[in-house]
Amino acid sequence: MFATMLEPRLVQTTFFKNVLEALSDLFIEAHFEFSRTGLELQAIDTSRVALVALVLRAEAFNHYLCDRGLSMGLNLADMAKAFRCANNDDIITIKAEEDWTDTVTFTFESPEDGEILEFDFDFVGSNGVPLEIPEYQESEYQAIVRMPSAKFMRICKKLSSFGDSGDRDPVVIISVYKERVRSFARGKTGTSTTVCLQTQTVDKPKEPTLIEMKEEVSLIFDLKYMNSFSKASTLSDQVTINLSSELPAVFECKIAELGYIRYYISPRKEGGMQNLGDEMQRIAKEDKMQNEGDEMQN
Numbered sequence: 563m564f565a566t567m568l569e570p571r572l573v574q575t576t577f578f579k580n581v582l583e584a585l586s587d588l589f590i591e592a593h594f595e596f597s598r599t600g601l602e603l604q605a606i607d608t609s610r611v612a613l614v615a616l617v618l619r620a621e622a623f624n625h626y627l628c629d630r631g632l633s634m635g636l637n638l639a640d641m642a643k644a645f646r647c648a649n650n651d652d653i654i655t656i657k658a659e660e661d662w663t664d665t666v667t668f669t670f671e672s673p674e675d676g677e678i679l680e681f682d683f684d685f686v687g688s689n690g691v692p693l694e695i696p697e698y699q700e701s702e703y704q705a706i707v708r709m710p711s712a713k714f715m716r717i718c719k720k721l722s723s724f725g726d727s728g729d730r731d732p733v734v735i736i737s738v739y740k741e742r743v744r745s746f747a748r749g750k751t752g753t754s755t756t757v758c759l760q761t762q763t764v765d766k767p768k769e770p771t772l773i774e775m776k777e778e779v780s781l782i783f784d785l786k787y788m789n790s791f792s793k794a795s796t797l798s799d800q801v802t803i804n805l806s807s808e809l810p811a812v813f814e815c816k817i818a819e820l821g822y823i824r825y826y827i828s829p830r831k832e833g834g835m836q837n838l839g840d841e842m843q844r845i846a847k848e849d850k851m852q853n854e855g856d857e858m859q860n
Contacts, residue, residue: 568596568632568658568666571625575652575670577797579645581823584793585614586642588786591687596632600821604693605638612787613810613826614794615695622820632658634666635687644668644681652679695826698809704779705738707803709758709771711795711815717756718792721747722785724754733830734788737780738805741773747785779805781829791825 572578585592589605592614600623603616620626648654648670655669670679700706721734724747735746741760746753760773791813795801798815805811813825 567629567660569627569655570623571655573624573653574650575645575648575654576650578654580796581794582638582642582645584790586638588612588790589638591635592638594634594636596628598628611828616823618821634685636683637686647679702809703804703806704777705805706774707738707743708800710769711798711801714795714801715792717745718788720756721745721754722789732785733782734785735780735782738773738775739778743773779807781805781811783827783829787827794823797823
C-alpha cells in the first residue's frame with residue numbers, strides 16, 4: 563500500500579473546465595507543477611508566440627495535500643475531453659501515489675447521484691520544462707488598460723465575427739492614445755473598429771475602464787490569442803492589459819486573492835511573429851546579469 567503524495571480537491575469543476583476550454587484551442591501540452599504552496603501551470607504554443615502561466619495557491623482548493631513537489635506534462639486536449647464528461651458541480655480530486663511515477667488520476671464525483679468518474683493521464687513530452695518568466699514592472703510598459711472582463715469578451719466577439727481576412731489568420735490592432743483604447747480588425751470586405759474611452763462612473767464603481775499611458779502605443783496580435791484569453795477572462799471580473807513595443811504584451815486576470823492567469827503574447831513584428839520563448843530567455847538572462855552586476859557593486 564503506497565501513501566498518497568498529492569491530493570488537491572475542488573468542490574466545483576467549473577474553474578478547471580473553463581481553463582481547459584480556453585487553453586486547449588491553442589496549446590497542446592501544459593506543464594503542471596504542484597508544491598506545498600499550490601499549483602503552477604505553464605504552456606507555450608507550437609509557434610512560440612504565446613505563453614500562459616496559471617498560479618493557484620493552495621488556499622484556493624477546498625482540500626490540498628502535497629507531501630513533496632511533483633512536476634508533470636499533460637495533454638490539454640485529452641484533459642478537456644475528460645472535463646466535458648463532468649458536471650459543473652462535480653467534486654474534482656487530483657491524486658498521485660508514491661509509486662505512480664508517470665500517471666495522475668482525476669476523479670469526478672457527483673454530489674447528486676453519487677456517480678464517480680475516473681480518468682488516468684500519462685505524463686507526456688519533454689517540452690514541459692517551465693520557462694523562466696521575467697518579472698516585468700508596470701513602469702516598463704507604455705500603456706496599461708484595465709476593463710471589465712465582460713467588456714473585453716464583447717470586444718473580442720465583435721472583432722471575431724468581422725475579422726476574417728480569408729487567406730490568412732485574422733489579426734487585431736490594439737492602439738492606446740488620448741485616454742482611449744482602439745481595437746481594429748479587417749474583414750474580407752471592410753474593417754471593424756471598437757473604441758473604449760476611460761470611464762469611472764459613480765453608479766458603477768466596479769465597472770470602470772482605466773487607462774494609464776506613458777506614451778502612445780499600437781500593436782498587432784493574432785486574433786486567436788485574444789479569443790483564447792477572452793475565454794479565460796471568465797475567471798475574473800476584470801482584465802489588465804500591459805502593452806509595450808519592447809516587451810511581450812501581458813493579458814492578466816487575477817483570481818480573487820488566490821492566484822492569477824496571464825497570457826504573454828508576442829505582437830507581430832515586421833517580417834513575422836517574434837519568438838516569445840527566445841525573447842523571454844534573452845530578457846531573463848539580461849536581468850540576471852544586471853542583478854549580478856548590482857551585487858558586485860554593492
